[in-house]
Amino acid sequence: MGVASFITEMTRGRTRAARLGTDTRRRRYDDVRELIASPRDPTPLVRLNHVAPGLDAYLKLEGMNPFGSVKDRTARYLLEGMRERGELDGRELVEATSGNTGIALAALAALEGIRLTVTIPSGVPREKLVLLKLLGATVMPTPDDLCPVDNPRDGAIALARAIADSPAHRGRYAMPNQYANPDNVRAHYETTGPEIWQQTEGRVRTFVAGYGTCGTITGVARFLKERDPSIRVVAVEPQRGHRLPGLKNLEEAKPPEILDRSVIDDVVRVEDGPAYAMVRRLFREEALMVGPSTGAIAHAISGLDPESAGLVVGISPDSGLKYASYYASLVEDEGGTA
Amino acid sequence: MSEHIATGVTADAELDCKGLLCPLPVYRTGQALGRLETGQVLRVECTDPGSLADFPALARQRGDTLLSAAEEDGVQVFYLRKGAA
Numbered sequence: 128m129g130v131a132s133f134i135t136e137m138t139r140g141r142t143r144a145a146r147l148g149t150d151t152r153r154r155r156y157d158d159v160r161e162l163i164a165s166p167r168d169p170t171p172l173v174r175l176n177h178v179a180p181g182l183d184a185y186l187k188l189e190g191m192n193p194f195g196s197v198k199d200r201t202a203r204y205l206l207e208g209m210r211e212r213g214e215l216d217g218r219e220l221v222e223a224t225s226g227n228t229g230i231a232l233a234a235l236a237a238l239e240g241i242r243l244t245v246t247i248p249s250g251v252p253r254e255k256l257v258l259l260k261l262l263g264a265t266v267m268p269t270p271d272d273l274c275p276v277d278n279p280r281d282g283a284i285a286l287a288r289a290i291a292d293s294p295a296h297r298g299r300y301a302m303p304n305q306y307a308n309p310d311n312v313r314a315h316y317e318t319t320g321p322e323i324w325q326q327t328e329g330r331v332r333t334f335v336a337g338y339g340t341c342g343t344i345t346g347v348a349r350f351l352k353e354r355d356p357s358i359r360v361v362a363v364e365p366q367r368g369h370r371l372p373g374l375k376n377l378e379e380a381k382p383p384e385i386l387d388r389s390v391i392d393d394v395v396r397v398e399d400g401p402a403y404a405m406v407r408r409l410f411r412e413e414a415l416m417v418g419p420s421t422g423a424i425a426h427a428i429s430g431l432d433p434e435s436a437g438l439v440v441g442i443s444p445d446s447g448l449k450y451a452s453y454y455a456s457l458v459e460d461e462g463g464t465a
Numbered sequence: 466m467s468e469h470i471a472t473g474v475t476a477d478a479e480l481d482c483k484g485l486l487c488p489l490p491v492y493r494t495g496q497a498l499g500r501l502e503t504g505q506v507l508r509v510e511c512t513d514p515g516s517l518a519d520f521p522a523l524a525r526q527r528g529d530t531l532l533s534a535a536e537e538d539g540v541q542v543f544y545l546r547k548g549a550a
Contacts, residue, residue: 295484
């Protein structure tokens with residue numbers, strides 16, 4: 128700044144204020160990425176006071192992360208790992224995602240000027256597609272039965288893999304591959320797991336999470352069982368052909384490479400009906416506005432034996448705000464003017 | 466536009482999927498057929514070996530007609546006629 132303009136600024140009383148800087152105690156942040164939960168600044172645990180009678184059960188509200196889901200942690204670790212290994216240099220990203228990982232990756236990629244293509248399985252709500260596009264991602268909706276021969280229900284994963292590996296693309300794309308990348312597990316081993324341990328003061332006895340990419344359940348369970356091997360880990364698996372975005376039935380979808388079944392004690396099967404009925408109860412009885420997968424997880428929690436479960440923590444992967452189009456059918460029989 | 470020698474069919478559109486791995490050729494072909502009118506013909510070139518099995522199944526799945534499938538110098542060439550939507 129020249130002397131003349133400095134004097135002009137002074138006379139107007141507008142010298143540039145000193146930067147405030149991040150202060151987590153005041154919840155003031157210089158960069159939105161600092162809002163991604165960590166043991167220093169965890170996502171909240173909220174007790175279920177009505178839908179799990181007889182149980183001392185809490186949901187960990189991952190929807191409070193800045194990009195709206197548990198996948199904020201995953202995306203941060205995936206990108207950090209790729210950067211450290213030199214896999215990002217000048218490349219574009221391609222990833223298969225039911226939306227939440229894509230949204231978190233798109234947000235982080237936008238901040239770093241990295242282009243992102245996401246392949247999306249069928250049935251992902253319209254809200255998520257809009258958010259992905261707003262964040263600048265290229266979106267490729269993919270039918271599950273895309274491969275007409277040899278037809279696993281994983282068309283989006285196969286398509287992302289093909290984009291990354293096709294010789295015609297000459298290595299232009301890098302694929303984080305949350306289903307096989309150990310950084311997905313590490314995100315939860317280093318953040319979600321320690322947070323639960325601290326927040327429950329080491330008293331958690333049962334941990335409940337869904338089968339999806341299996342990063343959350345594997346990472347958290349591994350951490351908790353290292354602290355106390357008697358902690359029980361319950362996996363929630365949806366029915367075949369389910370409508371619960373983010374969850375996977377591991378009979379119809381290929382089990383993710385990062386899944387470690389040795390840390391899982393029980394698998395609870397949940398059908399769509401009870402999961403969505405629980406979503407409605409969570410909204411109305413607990414005022415918890417959660418996504419469909421939380422309904423499945425809370426339903427599984429409500430069926431635990433109060434005598435043996437002890438202090439229960441379940442993951443609520445995201446909030447319900449991105450699912451209005453899904454939830455419309457839950458209320459359309461109720462009439463009214465909406 | 467290319468004309469298929471054996472059938473005399475002229476393609477209305479062409480798609481180059483050489484160097485693309487399965488299922489990208491199937492995905493791109495589905496998109497390209499979506500842009501055509503019923504009865505129009507698409508010529509696709511592929512190099513992924515899986516395409517020889519994928520394209521007949523793709524045509525059946527979508528209700529299109531696979532007019533021909535041939536291999537020329539390591540490149541698979543498919544002619545598909547778009548069926549009624």
